[in-house]
Amino acid sequence: MQHLDEGTIHAWLDGALAPDEAARVEAHVAECPQCAAAVAEARGFIAASSRILTALDHVPRGVVPLARPARWSNPAMWRAAAAVLVVAAGSLVVVRNTGRDFKAGYTLTETPDTAPVLQSAPPITILAKPSQGTAGSAVQQNVSPAQKSVEKRVATDAAAPAEQTLATTRSRVAESGNAGALSSRPNIVASDNSVAAAPTAPAVSDSAEKVSPASGYASIQPARPPIVLRGNLTALRAGDSLSALGPLKVVGRPRQVGARITLYEVTPTDTVTLTEFMNVQLESVVVTGMSAPTTQRIEGQAAGKAAAAPSPQRADAPVAARQDSQREAGGMAGAEQARARAVPAPVTAVGTANGVTTVTWTDASSGNVLKLSGRLPLAQLQQVKIRIERERAAAAAAAKKNP
Amino acid sequence: MTDVERLFRTYNAALVRYLTRRLGDRDWAEEVAQETFVRALRQTSIQNERAWLFAVATNLVRDEARKDMRRRKHLALLAEQERDEVVEPEETTLERAQDAAMARKAVDALAERDRLALLMREEGLDYNEIAEALQLSPGSVGTTLSRARRRLVESYESLQKSREEREKNAAS
Numbered sequence: 001m002q003h004l005d006e007g008t009i010h011a012w013l014d015g016a017l018a019p020d021e022a023a024r025v026e027a028h029v030a031e032c033p034q035c036a037a038a039v040a041e042a043r044g045f046i047a048a049s050s051r052i053l054t055a056l057d058h059v060p061r062g063v064v065p066l067a068r069p070a071r072w073s074n075p076a077m078w079r080a081a082a083a084v085l086v087v088a089a090g091s092l093v094v095v096r097n098t099g100r101d102f103k104a105g106y107t108l109t110e111t112p113d114t115a116p117v118l119q120s121a122p123p124i125t126i127l128a129k130p131s132q133g134t135a136g137s138a139v140q141q142n143v144s145p146a147q148k149s150v151e152k153r154v155a156t157d158a159a160a161p162a163e164q165t166l167a168t169t170r171s172r173v174a175e176s177g178n179a180g181a182l183s184s185r186p187n188i189v190a191s192d193n194s195v196a197a198a199p200t201a202p203a204v205s206d207s208a209e210k211v212s213p214a215s216g217y218a219s220i221q222p223a224r225p226p227i228v229l230r231g232n233l234t235a236l237r238a239g240d241s242l243s244a245l246g247p248l249k250v251v252g253r254p255r256q257v258g259a260r261i262t263l264y265e266v267t268p269t270d271t272v273t274l275t276e277f278m279n280v281q282l283e284s285v286v287v288t289g290m291s292a293p294t295t296q297r298i299e300g301q302a303a304g305k306a307a308a309a310p311s312p313q314r315a316d317a318p319v320a321a322r323q324d325s326q327r328e329a330g331g332m333a334g335a336e337q338a339r340a341r342a343v344p345a346p347v348t349a350v351g352t353a354n355g356v357t358t359v360t361w362t363d364a365s366s367g368n369v370l371k372l373s374g375r376l377p378l379a380q381l382q383q384v385k386i387r388i389e390r391e392r393a394a395a396a397a398a399a400k401k402n403p
Numbered sequence: 404m405t406d407v408e409r410l411f412r413t414y415n416a417a418l419v420r421y422l423t424r425r426l427g428d429r430d431w432a433e434e435v436a437q438e439t440f441v442r443a444l445r446q447t448s449i450q451n452e453r454a455w456l457f458a459v460a461t462n463l464v465r466d467e468a469r470k471d472m473r474r475r476k477h478l479a480l481l482a483e484q485e486r487d488e489v490v491e492p493e494e495t496t497l498e499r500a501q502d503a504a505m506a507r508k509a510v511d512a513l514a515e516r517d518r519l520a521l522l523m524r525e526e527g528l529d530y531n532e533i534a535e536a537l538q539l540s541p542g543s544v545g546t547t548l549s550r551a552r553r554r555l556v557e558s559y560e561s562l563q564k565s566r567e568e569r570e571k572n573a574a575s
Contacts (some may be wrong), residue, residue, distance in 0.1 A: 010552065011545030016530035045552040052559050053525050055506035056424040058499055 004028060004035045009042045248387055264388065272374030272384050276363065350378060357381045365396055407444050414456050415440070417526040422460055424522050427479065427507050435463050451535055457523050458536035465515075483507070501566070509559040517551035524548055 004012075004025060011017050012025045029035050251271060252263040260276040349360040358373040359381055372385050415436060422432035439460040449455045483504065510518055516537060523533045530544040539547065 005546070006549040006553070007543075007546030009545075010549035011530065014524070014530065014545070014548070016545060042549065042552075045549070045556050048556040048559070049521065049552040050525060052506045052509060052555055053424055053522065055499075055502045056427070056510060057420060058503045 003032065004038065006038065006042065009035070009039050010046070013039070013042055013046060247391055248384070264384065266374070266376065266380075266384055270374060270376060272372055272376065272381065274388055275371040275373075276366075277369040277371070352378070359385055361385075363392075407440055410443055410452060410456065411440050414453060418456055418460055421457065421522050421526045422464065424510065424525070425461075425464060425519070435460055435467070438463055451532055453528055454532035454535040457526070457528060457532070461519055461536060505559060505562045505566070508562055509555050512558045513551055513554055517547055517554065520544060520547045521551040521555065 008017070008025060012022055015022075017025065029039050249265040250262055251265045254261045254263070256275075258278050260278070262274045262276075264272050264274060266272055349358075351358045351360075355375055356373050357376055357378050358371060359378075360369060360371045362368070363370050372381060372388065374381055374384070376384070418436045418439060419429070419432050422435050423429045426432050426435070439456055442459050442463075443449065443456065446455075513521070516539070519537055520533050520539070523536060528536065531541055533539065533544050533548075534541040
């Protein structure tokens, strides 16, 4: 028999031969070493080619891209998603960095036009007048140097309910008043005045010093609308308890361009951050400041919280001021408003974000915007604010005496 | 279960594997396989199902390849170059990718009829089915397969040898 051809050997190994032919091949392979070697080789080829073809199964999808252009949208979509992520992360950083500035910015930009601010101004104007000595305005006609006339004006201008409030307040003061509290009161009121009245603060505190302590609270308090007084009283009580706590510990002063930052330690675990924005920066902040609606929201928030807050001038003042302007119909109110518009009046804004409470207000002596923030309840933060203001006032007074 | 559903369940895996090995692209292979089953729907009766399906799939590939062969060849070349250039971080993946690339080269080096016969055989088609699908005489299938296997293994081994030499040169 002839030697087996390769095709027959493969057909035999693949089981494709008819039984009789397969038997013939088997018999030949058994006695022919050459064909046996060929069969062994063929087995190797079959196994090897199977293995090689298996390697073809590990093909990536989409090796031939143009047949299905839709597949190219996948990488594009990934790129788009990545771009969105980058932009989102970037804007988050920007918002976080500018968040502080924008809060400060609104104070300057929005104050002159907002009604509560205008209406909280009148009492300050009256107090400031005598020391400023401006002549000829409608305001001045109403203001006499003596404390009495101021008192009289309040008495005539304020509505009956307001007078009742004043009486109530007086009796509350009497109830709570011990000697120490009474003697410390003028100072506190003065410092509160300095918060409220931006550029005229020295005059205010001067007049406060003159009348205290001999004439007591009554001589100062009528200078402000009675309803405002109630707020001062709260602050006053808080101040009394705070006075025993001693000075706040300064734990750090991180540097920042355009702002002075002071870290105060309230308790070993709680620190608050006081940021004083310099006027230079405020100009630029106005440009970058965000939208008015946000500001309005904060203002509303502040007004809403004011009843509970220790300094509720903003919430209560409009009531008195509106009565005021109704009675005087134009004249004085108009002049006051004009003044208030020219002077950046004080604003206390309160905000809470991520557990951090922030109080923003305008410093009376410097006109700078101050921002106090910390992980504290609002009431506690307000107390810290009063302590800081007191310390700042003391430091300013010391600097005045020893230039 | 309709007849096409049964056909699909019985033969889809083998058909897609066959086409993937033939085309080097699984997505393309799946599309051709689906088109093959769609054609089977229109058929009133099929004598040898497996042979018919592999024959139709093979013809679909041939027709499509004829249509835009040049474009596909160019793209396949680009893809291959890209595969060669890509250095994968994991050694196993790299090795596997290199094996696949060499296998692809070796399979592409075969004559079309040899390649198809071999791929069909790997999917379990018997000699008569292969003969029917490829319109060969049943007696020549053994010869075709033996030639395909020998050439495939030889070209693969020569590719392997040249790669080893390249690596040796790169190391020294």
